[in-house]
Amino acid sequence: MSKIENKIPQGPLAEKWSKHKSDIKVVSPANKRKLDVIVVGTGLAGASAAASLGELGYNVKAFCYQDSPRRAHSIAAQGGINAAKNYQNDNDSVFRLFHDTIKGGDYRSREANVYRLAEVSPLIIDQCVAQGVPFAREYGGTLANRSFGGVLVSRTFYARGQTGQQLLLGAYSALNRQIAKGSVKMYTRHEMLDVVVKDGKARGIVTRDMVTGDVKSHGAHAVVVATGGYGNVFFLSTNAMGCNGSAAWQCYKKGAWFGNPCFVQIHPTCIPVHGDQQSKLTLMSESLRNDGRVWVPKKKEDAEKLQKGEIGPNDIPEEDRDFYLERRYPSYGNLVPRDVASRAAKERCDAGFGVNNTGKAVYLDFKYSIERLGIDVIKARYGNLFQMYEKITDTDPYKEPMMIYPAIHYSMGGLWVDYNLMTNIPGLYAIGEANFSDHGANRLGASALMQGLADGYFVLPYTIGDYLADEIMTPKIDTDAPEFKEAEKAVTGRLEKLFNIKGTKPVDYFHKQLGHYMWDYVGMSRNAEGLQKAIDGIKKLKEEFWKDVLVPGEMNNLNPELEKAGRVADAIEMGILMAQDALDRNESCGGHFRDESATDEGEAKRDDKNYTYVSCWEHKGEDKDPVLNKEDLVFENVKLTQRSYK
């Protein structure tokens, strides 16, 4: 029996959110002015939340580590944003979007949260249009749609291959308007280094000014963490270099539970690794699978010749090409969900049919759609992605198929939150990718943007009022309180400790080592033996890091190595928890594939009897094992079936 209070309202699924909104408390405008809210992170979730809360009249302080809120990594999302508008008359609906998302997440997310997400999705499009987001249009002036993986309708709205950029710039412009009005105070080049909990409630954060090195406290009546995911634990990922899970990790260490840490998404279409000088991986949008066909050679000798560079892809005759996604999944074909497409690519490459000099790549071929639609149509749809591909690889994807391979992309896991998006620490909220809530074990394409903006524009601004209504008598938070001073001391102490180790190896050395453990043992397929190996190995790496890391520069100056050192120290600990969670979950679901749990055809096999829960990890102290709490997932509106895209 689950002891966890997830605050999901009673009643029929379709009425839960409306009912909840009428039940929760509201703060008067006069009182909103007296309440301070901190928002950390300015991606889609953070920027939309900060702007909306500022509009409502709260005093908002927003923080980001970049030099401008506009640079948060939501900017890099390419393909689109889902919404149940049914503009295409293809029988889309809130229920269908809900159902696709629950199924796509392999039945490891909450029905109520996902339904609410689908329910508010149409509002997001309206909001963005009003802000001047230049979505793609039909000649008649209406909004255009495209298709994405894992669904049978066209519900994805887009702005060329730069949808994330345009949505973020929309939220950023709303944020700028509030900054100009003085309702939001923006702190750029500031990094959150701790959350402060006083009398059991989140009351503020400690930050480091990344230019001057000043460590300072900021108080508030509520703290919202919107700091994105932790994919960079893997070192190589599609995340930005600065993306990190540290803010979430600080919350975890102060008592917030971490939900489903082992659920990370491996995106099937990324540009393959070029060598050991690689620093990050570049995504090629999932939208490309609308018009590209994925294949490898049928004959192993062809694959070998391709690997040696003796022949090119265009030398392989039609009948010798294995369109393995179309072969294995005839109904969804090239548009199977990401986890399925990634594993299928790995399967072919592991079997020796991979291309590229590493043998770790498959083809994504546009020849067929260029023949069908003409080069101009393809150029209009994907021009910027093709250009990006060409700049990186020096090959022309209009003439030769792209080479792609899976890479770490998104974390479905994150801070555990209730239906109000509040963690188990009162007053501490987590939104967007930073929480665990909506995508289960696998996120569908174009749903990250939807969730970030849903949380920030249409969920948090309502639910936070329910908590803050009881805080109207709480005076301004005093940052001279001992809890703040202790937190500042701890933060400074840790920075000094890192700085004073003066070992022999730069931070990146440890980050890369961590990445190897994670990719090899906590990556696309996992098993008990490998996971134990990862846990033991990363624990050793942690010891070595704290003895031998070398942080150059000065404490009180701009010092990117010092920033990285703190993040990698956290990432090492996160890696251990991810492996522990993966070890606990002896089933395959979504992006989490356990070799021990597969069907005869090699597809993921869920174990609903034993694992229909959210794992909520609770920190118990530095060198103690964390405790696993379980929130049982209850399904009243969908039937759990083995996911099939055949």
Add this chain to the structure above:
Amino acid sequence: MADKILNKLYIKVWRQNSPKEKGRFETYEIEDISQGSSFLEMLDILNDKLIRDGKDPIAFDHDCREGICGMCSLYINGRAHGPDREITTCQLHMRKFNEGDTITIEPWRAGSFPVIKDLIVDRTAFEQIQHAGGFVSVNTGGIPDGNAIPIGYDDAEEAMDAASCIGCGACVATCKNSSAMLFVAAKVSQLAKLPQGKVEAKRRARNMVAKMDELGFGGCTNTGACELECPKSISISHIARLNREYLTAKFSE
């Protein structure tokens, strides 16, 4: 197809420890760089070497490393974002360089972008220009359906061309007058092309231009250098539209 290795390169780079200290060029040697590596990966490798030698690594801005966040901002061999077209620094690859080259790296040079450290400059001025009017004044919620106002395909496309601006500042760094006209024009033009933005178009044009002037950016003399070096190829025709918007606004005062 394994990439060729560059055995030796000379990296001549601007070092400046803080805004107040005097800067200088320093030259470092670097070996064994794959031509498949990105320019920033080359700098990572150089930094790794500097750290291991007990020296202070070179500070430079970067984040997404896929050409969209606008954080990276290097002036390489006298060109913003280096010797290639339509790219940011992070998309520049070492195949654009040859064995034994000396590569000169500077920060953006503009009075309104003071150096913070080494190759990192302060672009807060761009933020302030956006605060002055780079938005449509709508609150969250209470919005009509997205299809309520039809927008022509070409208008949407043109707005999108302008909206592609990543706010990197290459236009300012390239312009001999350090003008921010292309940056301002991108936002003004995007919103001027859309019915949503028209309502307050005059106020926007006036306020953003006034803020740009106040912050010390230079005027535009139509050399077109900004367009050439803009990683997103934003056309100076948007500057023409900005001028039109601004004049209309001024005449209606």
